[in-house]
Amino acid sequence: MSIAPKEFLTYINGALDGMVQIAEALGEERVNLRPNNMPNTNSPFAILTHCVGLTRYFIGTALAGRQVHRDRDAEFRAQGTVAEIRQAVHELQQHLPDDLARIHGDQPCAFPEAVREPHRTWTQGRFVLQCYKELAQHHGHMELTRDMMLGQGPAS
Numbered sequence: 001m002s003i004a005p006k007e008f009l010t011y012i013n014g015a016l017d018g019m020v021q022i023a024e025a026l027g028e029e030r031v032n033l034r035p036n037n038m039p040n041t042n043s044p045f046a047i048l049t050h051c052v053g054l055t056r057y058f059i060g061t062a063l064a065g066r067q068v069h070r071d072r073d074a075e076f077r078a079q080g081t082v083a084e085i086r087q088a089v090h091e092l093q094q095h096l097p098d099d100l101a102r103i104h105g106d107q108p109c110a111f112p113e114a115v116r117e118p119h120r121t122w123t124q125g126r127f128v129l130q131c132y133k134e135l136a137q138h139h140g141h142m143e144l145t146r147d148m149m150l151g152q153g154p155a156s
Contacts, residue, residue, distance in 0.1 A: 005100040008128050012055070012096060015135035016089050019048045022142045023082050026149060032079045035148045042076055044142050045085055049078035051138050052088050057115075058131035060092075063124055064099040065111040103128060 023031050023044050031045045042050070053075045060066045102110070105125030112120040119127070146152075 005103045015139045019142050022146045046076050046078050048085050050075040058127045059099050062115045062127045
């Protein structure tokens with residue numbers, strides 16, 4: 001089975017753009033809030049910050065070889081403005097077309113020394129699939145969070 005790397009770009013950008021749209025819909029007054037009655041959830045800003053971090057890691061570091069500092073725990077505590085998270089996503093998306101064009105799905109990780117031990121044996125295709133899986137999952141989390149915060153969900 002083969003799929004062109006640019007095909008993934010549509011899905012990855014779709015998830016990222018969808019999350020930015022949710023942050024914009026929630027606005028400054030809600031983007032850093034957690035849903036009521038759900039203490040173990042994350043704010044939309046934190047979720048999207050985490051998505052930027054994981055994409056930089058799975059695609060930027062593992063496949064393109066860019067060394068980026070990532071503090072995964074801090075991603076979930078992050079706070080900021082809608083404009084800041086929109087800019088972070090935009091900057092990330094500027095690298096994605098070139099990064100994905102380098103991928104050879106069945107080949108080993110392009111930069112195994114740059115990734116954590118459990119990921120060193122992954123193929124390049126597995127990194128892209130894992131990245132998309134995480135983005136799709138978190139996009140869904142943000143949709144539920146938005147619905148609850150806007151009074152459209154069961155926990156309103």
